[in-house]
Amino acid sequence: MIFSQHIWKSMQLLSLMAVVWCVLTPLAxxxxxxxxxxxxxxxxxxxxIIGHIYNRNVxxxxxxxxxxxxxxxxxxxxxxxxxxxxxxKYEERSTTTIKVIIxxxxxxxxxxxxxxxxxxxxxxxxxxxxxxxxxxxxxxENEDARSLAAVPTPSGARANTVLERVEGAQQRWKRQVQEQxxxxxxxxxxxx
Amino acid sequence: MDFLDExxxxxxxxxxxxxxxxxxxxxxxxxxxxxxxxxxxxxIWEFIKSLLDAWSGWVVMLKIGLLAGxxxxxxxxxxxxxxxxxxxxxxxxFWYSHEQCCWTSNETTFEDRGKCPQWQKWSELLxxxxxxxxxxxxxxxxxxMWALCFAFLAVSLVRVFAPYACGSGIPEIKTILxxxxxxxxxxxxxxxxxxVTLVLVVSSGxxxxxxxxxxxxxxxxxNFFSSLFSKYSKNEGKRREVLSAAAAAGVSVxxxxxxGGVLFSLEEVSYYFPLKTLWRSFFAALVAxxxxxxxxxxxxxxxxLFYVEYHTPWYMAELFPFILLGVFGxxxxxxxxxxxxxxxxxxxxxxxxxxPVLEVIVVTAIxxxxxxxxxxxxxxxxxxxxxxxxxCGALESSQLCxxxxxxxxxxxxxxxxxxxxxPGVYTAMWQLALALIFKIIITIFTFxxxxxxxxxxxxxxxxxxxxxxxxxxxxxxxxxHHDWIIxxxxxxxxxxxxxxxxxxxxxAAACLGGVTRMTVSLVVIMFELTGGLEYIVPLMAAAxxxxxxxxxxxxxxxxxxxxxxxxxxxxxxxxxxxxxTLATDVMRPRRGEPALSVLTQDSMTVEDVETLIKETDYNxxxxxxxxxxxxLIGFAQRRELILAIKNARQRQDGVVSNSIVHFTEDPPxxxxxxxxxxxxxxxxxxxxxxxxxxxxMETVVDIFRKLGLRQCLVTRSGRLLGIxxxxxxxxxxxxxxxxxxxxxxFN
Numbered sequence: 001m002i003f004s005q006h007i008w009k010s011m012q013l014l015s016l017m018a019v020v021w022c023v024l025t026p027l028a029x030x031x032x033x034x035x036x037x038x039x040x041x042x043x044x045x046x047x048x049i050i051g052h053i054y055n056r057n058v059x060x061x062x063x064x065x066x067x068x069x070x071x072x073x074x075x076x077x078x079x080x081x082x083x084x085x086x087x088x089k090y091e092e093r094s095t096t097t098i099k100v101i102i103x104x105x106x107x108x109x110x111x112x113x114x115x116x117x118x119x120x121x122x123x124x125x126x127x128x129x130x131x132x133x134x135x136x137x138x139x140x141e142n143e144d145a146r147s148l149a150a151v152p153t154p155s156g157a158r159a160n161t162v163l164e165r166v167e168g169a170q171q172r173w174k175r176q177v178q179e180q181x182x183x184x185x186x187x188x189x190x191x192x
Numbered sequence: 193m194d195f196l197d198e199x200x201x202x203x204x205x206x207x208x209x210x211x212x213x214x215x216x217x218x219x220x221x222x223x224x225x226x227x228x229x230x231x232x233x234x235x236i237w238e239f240i241k242s243l244l245d246a247w248s249g250w251v252v253m254l255k256i257g258l259l260a261g262x263x264x265x266x267x268x269x270x271x272x273x274x275x276x277x278x279x280x281x282x283x284x285x286f287w288y289s290h291e292q293c294c295w296t297s298n299e300t301t302f303e304d305r306g307k308c309p310q311w312q313k314w315s316e317l318l319x320x321x322x323x324x325x326x327x328x329x330x331x332x333x334x335x336x337m338w339a340l341c342f343a344f345l346a347v348s349l350v351r352v353f354a355p356y357a358c359g360s361g362i363p364e365i366k367t368i369l370x371x372x373x374x375x376x377x378x379x380x381x382x383x384x385x386x387x388v389t390l391v392l393v394v395s396s397g398x399x400x401x402x403x404x405x406x407x408x409x410x411x412x413x414x415n416f417f418s419s420l421f422s423k424y425s426k427n428e429g430k431r432r433e434v435l436s437a438a439a440a441a442g443v444s445v446x447x448x449x450x451x452g453g454v455l456f457s458l459e460e461v462s463y464y465f466p467l468k469t470l471w472r473s474f475f476a477a478l479v480a481x482x483x484x485x486x487x488x489x490x491x492x493x494x495x496x497l498f499y500v501e502y503h504t505p506w507y508m509a510e511l512f513p514f515i516l517l518g519v520f521g522x523x524x525x526x527x528x529x530x531x532x533x534x535x536x537x538x539x540x541x542x543x544x545x546x547x548p549v550l551e552v553i554v555v556t557a558i559x560x561x562x563x564x565x566x567x568x569x570x571x572x573x574x575x576x577x578x579x580x581x582x583x584c585g586a587l588e589s590s591q592l593c594x595x596x597x598x599x600x601x602x603x604x605x606x607x608x609x610x611x612x613x614x615p616g617v618y619t620a621m622w623q624l625a626l627a628l629i630f631k632i633i634i635t636i637f638t639f640x641x642x643x644x645x646x647x648x649x650x651x652x653x654x655x656x657x658x659x660x661x662x663x664x665x666x667x668x669x670x671x672x673h674h675d676w677i678i679x680x681x682x683x684x685x686x687x688x689x690x691x692x693x694x695x696x697x698x699x700a701a702a703c704l705g706g707v708t709r710m711t712v713s714l715v716v717i718m719f720e721l722t723g724g725l726e727y728i729v730p731l732m733a734a735a736x737x738x739x740x741x742x743x744x745x746x747x748x749x750x751x752x753x754x755x756x757x758x759x760x761x762x763x764x765x766x767x768x769x770x771x772x773t774l775a776t777d778v779m780r781p782r783r784g785e786p787a788l789s790v791l792t793q794d795s796m797t798v799e800d801v802e803t804l805i806k807e808t809d810y811n812x813x814x815x816x817x818x819x820x821x822x823x824l825i826g827f828a829q830r831r832e833l834i835l836a837i838k839n840a841r842q843r844q845d846g847v848v849s850n851s852i853v854h855f856t857e858d859p860p861x862x863x864x865x866x867x868x869x870x871x872x873x874x875x876x877x878x879x880x881x882x883x884x885x886x887x888x889m890e891t892v893v894d895i896f897r898k899l900g901l902r903q904c905l906v907t908r909s910g911r912l913l914g915i916x917x918x919x920x921x922x923x924x925x926x927x928x929x930x931x932x933x934x935x936x937x938f939n
Contacts, residue, residue, distance in 0.1 A: 038295065044585070055298065093295065094488060095285075098269055102287035105270045109388060113345075116352050173381075177353065180376055184355040185548060185642070189937065190374075191359045192540040192640070192758055 036093055039063035043086040049073050063090040206428065207831060208375040210811070211761065211918060214464070214900030216877075217429030224423070248421045249434075253472050255417045256438050257479025260410040264445035264480070265487030267391055267402065272489065274395035275572045278338040279331065280313040335397075335570075336560040342396035343556035346389040346643050347549050354385035358642040361386075361408030362461065363751045365439065367760040368411075369432050370463040371900050378435075383412035390644045398559055399573070399635045401649025407442035407461070408644075410480070414438025436462040437473035443717075444477035445484045446648075448499065452717030453477045459713045460751070463765070464900070498578035500722050504691045507682045511733055513662050513695065518702045518734035520658055522741025524632065525706025528651075529746065531636045533753050539640070540757070548642040555641065559634055567591075568620075568627040573653045577700065580656040583693040591616035591623075592660075609688050610671045613664065621661060628657040640754075647750065651707045652700035659699020663692030694730065697722060702734040706742045709749035711735060759937040761918055769893045771928050776885040778892070778924045779906045779914035788914060791815045793825050794854035798837060798870060801853055805833060814905055814912055815855050815876060822912045824905060825855060827880035828872070840870050882907045883916075889924065896921055 039062070041054045056068045065083035074082045183189045206212055232242035273289045282293035290311055297308035314334045315327035350357050356377045368374055376382065390405045418424035418434040425431070439461045444453030454473045458465050539545045563569035568576055584593035594616025635650040667690040670679045683689035701718045704710070715731050747767075748756065755762045781788055789804055791813045796804075804813070813833070815825045840847045846868030854860055855876045859869045882905045883892055895901060896918060903917040923933035 042585070055296065057296070092488070093292070095292075097487060098273075098292065099285070099287050101266050101269050102273055105266065105388075105391070108384075109345075109392075112349060112353070112385075112388065116348065119352065176376055177355065177381075180355040181351065184358065185351070188540045188545055190758055191356070191364065191642075192536055192545070 036095055037091070039068050039088055039090050041065055041068045041086050041088040043069065043082065046074070046082050046085060060090045063088055206373045208373055210373055211902045212371045212373065212428045212900075213902060214371060214429055217427050221427050221430055224427075245423060248423055249472060250475070252414075252417050252421060252424065252434055253437055253476040254479055256410065256414050256434070257441050257476045258483050259413045259417070260406075260438065260441045260476075261445055261480040261483025262487065263387055263409055263413070264406060264484050265489050267387060267406070268484075268489035269487075270391040271394045271402070271572075274342070274391060275397075277395070278335050278397065280311055281317065282311050283317075284310040332564050335564050336557065339396040339398075339556050339560040340553060342392045343398065343552050343643070344549070346392035346396070347552040349385055349389050349392075350643060351549065354379075354382045355642075356382050357386040357389060357408075357644055359640065359644070360404035360646050360751075360754075361411075361644075362404050363754040363758070363760070365408060365411055365435070366461055366463070366751060367755060367762045369435055369439075369461060370762050371428075371432075372761060373428070378408075378412045378415035380412075380416060383409060383416065386412070386644050393643045393645065394572070396556055396560075397563055397572070398556055398643075398645070399631055399638045399650045400643075401573070401646035401652075402644075403443065403446040403648040404646030405644040406446045406646075407439050410438045410442030410445070411435050414441075432464070433466065433469045433472075436465055436469055437476045440473040441476040441480040445480045447717050447721060448481060448484075449717045449720035450474065450477035450481050452713055452720050455713035455716050456710070460708070460710060498574065498581050498721065500581045500583075500693065500697070502583050502691065502693065503726060504583070504688060504694070505726065506691070506694060506730055507689070509678050509682065510666070510690070511730065513666055514698050514730045514734050515737050517655070517659055517662060517695065517699045518705075518737025519741050521655055521699065521702025521704075521706040521734065521738035522744075523706070524654060524703055525651075525709075525738065525742040525750075526745040528632075528636060528707055529748070529750050529753050532639055532750070533757055535636060536640045536754070536757055552641055552643055555634075555637055559638070562630055562634075566623055566627050566630070568623055568657075569630060573649050577649070577653055577656050577696075580660045580696040581693050581700075583691055591620040593617075594620070610667055610683075610690060612671055613668055617664060621664065624657050624661055628654060628661075631657070647707065648704060651703045655699035655701065655703030656696040657699075658703070659696040660692050662699070663690060663695030666690050666695070667692055694727060697727065698730050698734045701731050702738040705735040706738040707750050709739055709742065711739060756931070756935070759935045761922055761936060763893075763897055763918065763922060765897055767925065769890050769925060769928075771889065773889040773924070773928075774885065775883050775887045775889060775892050775906050775916060776913075778889060778920055779885070779916045780920060781914055788912070789813055790819075790822070790912065791828060791853075791855070792818050794852060794856055794860040795819075796853050797849065798840075798847065798851050798853055799849040801833065802837065802849075805830060811917075812903065814880070814915065816912055823910050824880070824882065824907060824912045826876040826878045827903075827905065828855070828876050832875040833872070836872055836875050837870075844868070844870070880905050884908060885913055889921075892916065893921060893925070 037059070038055050038057045039060075043052050043054070043065075045051045052069075052073070054068050054070070056070075058067055062068075065086045065088055066079075068088060069083070069086065072079060072082075184191050228242045228245055232239045272291075273287060276289040276291075280290065282288040282290070284293065290306070293311040294306065294308035313322060313327075313331055315330040316322045319326065319330060321327040356374075356379075364374060364377060368377065386405055386409055390402050390409070393400060394402050414435045414437065415431070418431050423430060424434055436457050440450075440453040440457035442453070443456045444450045447453070451474075454470065454477055457473055458470070462469075539551075544551065579590060579592065584595065594614040595611040596614045631650060631654050635647065635654075638650075639645050639647050670683050670689050673679065674683055679689070697718065701714060705714050708714075714735050715728065718731050719725060719728055752764060752766075789808050789810060791801065791804070793815055795818060810830060812827055812829045814827050817823045817825060847870050848867050851867040852860065852862065852869045853872055854869055855871075855873050857873060859871065862869065880903075881895065881899070881901055883895070885906050885908045892904065895904065901918065903915055905912060906914045906916060919936055922936045926933045926936060
């Protein structure tokens with residue numbers, strides 16, 4: 001039973017990743033628009049002509065000196081000698097990938113900023129009437145003794161609604177982060 | 193597995209900041225495998241399940257490679273854009289960096305290739321001036337403002353959401369892979385925050401790199417995917433195999449070096465590296481490299497910004513400057529490790545550590561203020577390294593390549609002969625010297641702050657700058673004195689003798705080796721970066737020299753030094769124990785200490801056991817036959833005792849405080865009307881490791897290392913004398929090395 005649950009979860013995740021991948025890969029390859037390809041020829045100084053760089057968006061098979069260097073600065077019989085000096089490279093990029101990734105990144109940073117503002121400003125105001133204080137001092141020492149001496153608590157009254165479970169998960173996460181912050185920033189026990 | 197419910201602690205999980213029991217994990221995995229194999233013969237469905245179980249390892253590797261490559265691509269693209277954001281913005285599409293914005297420009301002259309009408313510096317945008325003092329000051333001011341903004345955002349995000357995301361990550365991952373548990377260190381929030389803040393801190397211009405944090409990010413991905421399969425989520429030993437492979441994938445995308453990544457994981461990060469993991473690590477590294485390549489962050493299918501492609505030969509006489517660069521690398525490595533550890537210790541123990549956010553802001557401000565005037569420190573460190581590694585072509589506009597060209601020369605681009613240096617090269621040399629000193633000093637204060645920080649790139653930058661200066665020096669000496677004996681044989685005038693870019697590469701390898709003490713993996717990473725096998729000998733010469741010189745001053749690399757600073761319980765495989773102490777010198781209890789807390793096999797009540805647990809904080813208790821004859825039966829873990837007693841009180845009838853606890857197969861003889869006895873044989877480990885009291889500590893340390901033990905019992909003629917834990921071993925080794933044994937923390 002647990003194995004099939006895991007297979008189901010892996011299928012879900014695999015399909016999610018496949019969807020994400022299918023979105024990204026066509027983005028990476030689809031638009032070979034004129035903005036995305038170019039042939040760059042670097043021609044060093046030749047006799048009394050200064051160095052130049054030429055950019056043109058041609059396909060890879062046309063990426064050579066004759067197609068790209070226009071207007072040709074040398075007369076016809078010197079073209080071959082000039083072109084031997086030039087170095088032509090074909091380059092590709094994907095503008096859609098860049099746009100998508102930057103915009104996703106900025107939205108993630110924005111969401112984190114909003115959540116941080118919420119946690120630091122709005123949350124204490126909501127929590128105050130709740131009187132929910134968790135004594136966090138040296139819990140570990142008392143934990144074992146408490147767990148041995150504890151009367152078996154009724155385990156049937158678990159919070160069942162989604163909202164309460166989310167609340168519980170968030171409280172647990174906040175406690176975890178507070179513990180981590182104490183370990184790293186206050187007690188300097190780790191990562192110093 | 194439901195993300196919203198609290199994970200229920202069952203008998204198999206470990207507590208935070210404890211060490212795992214490698215032998216038990218291995219035997220549990222063997223049991224599981226045997227069960228699956230035996231069931232697979234029953235039906236087709238079971239057979240398919242056994243096949244899926246066998247393939248799950250490869251599926252995990254594939255997913256890790258995909259996610260690590262994707263995240264590395266996102267990081268590279270975002271860093272590229274945000275670094276240029278400090279200087280200007282692209283008006284046609286704000287998400288383009290400078291190079292992307294001017295990609296389709298039609299400027300043909302070489303000096304103008306960086307200019308295009310769509311890209312405008314901030315001074316042009318705000319006050320419509322692009323030259324002059326006021327424009328410079330405005331650009332300077334905005335550069336500092338952007339850098340401060342990024343750094344402040346990064347440290348706030350780390351502080352509020354994931355404090356474990358700071359630092360490099362490699363020392364902690366080394367400790368985790370050796371069997372230590374740090375809950376949350378490889379969690380989802382740490383992954384998210386580390387990725388996001390890594391982009392911010394690299395873009396802010398601080399002197400740090402992203403390679404070490406990328407290893408942490410890849411290990412977080414590994415942890416995430418391994419928690420989806422019960423084969424890895426329930427077995428901490430198998431999970432660490434996946435994490436080793438994920439670390440290889442992390443280095444592979446950082447450097448574009450799959451083989452180097454696997455070797456780095458093998459040499460630096462992993463503790464137990466079974467050969468089966470080698471092939472899977474390589475697979476993960478390849479998938480990650482391929483994914484990164486298909487995202488194509490740098491626009492020309494290269495994985496790393498400083499990939500070089502020249503193939504000019506080097507000469508035997510050049511080994512002398514290469515070895516000098518190796519010595520420099522070793523000396524710098526020693527200096528950096530000592531200064532950085534001293535500064536981190538000061539941060540840890542004095543008031544400086546109380547102001548992490550302020551510290552980050554001050555260091556960023558200092559870095560930005562000093563870095564802007566020097567063109568070599570103003571741009572990002574990766575671009576600097578790329579420029580230093582690349583050889584000067586015929587058409588270069590940077591000052592570093594301002595050689596005096598022969599107007600009649602008509603050589604193709606790749607074979608430029610040695611030329612005398614123009615004035616631009618001399619300017620570049622002293623600017624590089626200033627940049628070198630600045631980088632050396634500022635990196636000491638930057639590494640270890642409460643932001644994600646790596647040190648591969650700054651070390652390579654220091655080495656590249658030193659190497660390039662030496663290379664230009666040798667080149668000019670060879671040009672001007674080509675009739676000296678050394679140069680006469682291999683350097684004719686008009687030939688391309690000396691490649692300063694190669695010196696920069698060798699310098700970078702030397703400095704990186706001096707700091708991290710990597711050997712094989714360093715050379716492989718460097719030659720995978722350069723794409724040529726011709727330069728293996730210079731790289732090896734420099735790496736070996738730097739390691740020798742650095743080892744002469746101190747045995748530890750930067751990561752081992754940080755492990756010692758933090759007191760992690762990490763038993764290094766590279767340390768040699770050569771003292772002649774015996775097990776009886778190290779075991780607890782010593783003379784004068786209270787006697788060993790033991791459990792008897794059938795004469796203690798539940799209440800006695802609970803009192804013992806409450807009064808002491810040992811992780812486990814040996815079980816003996818009785819208090820008189822202290823013959824050893826087995827070892828019981830504290831956590832399992834607590835859980836078993838709690839379960840028994842809740843579930844079993846008749847178990848009260850006066851019930852006898854027995855570890856034997858059959859309950860002992862009890863008078864009638866006595867409460868129901870509690871059988872705890874299930875949790876008893878019947879095969880604890882024992883040594884005799886005259887076993888030399890050398891052997892004991894070897895056993896601890898090779899088997900990954902947590903504790904070892906000391907007996908004499910069958911009677912239990914004492915116990916040696918891993919912490920005792922570490923403290924003893926620290927004492928023998930004249931270090932402070934009390935600095936080993938973390939029970």
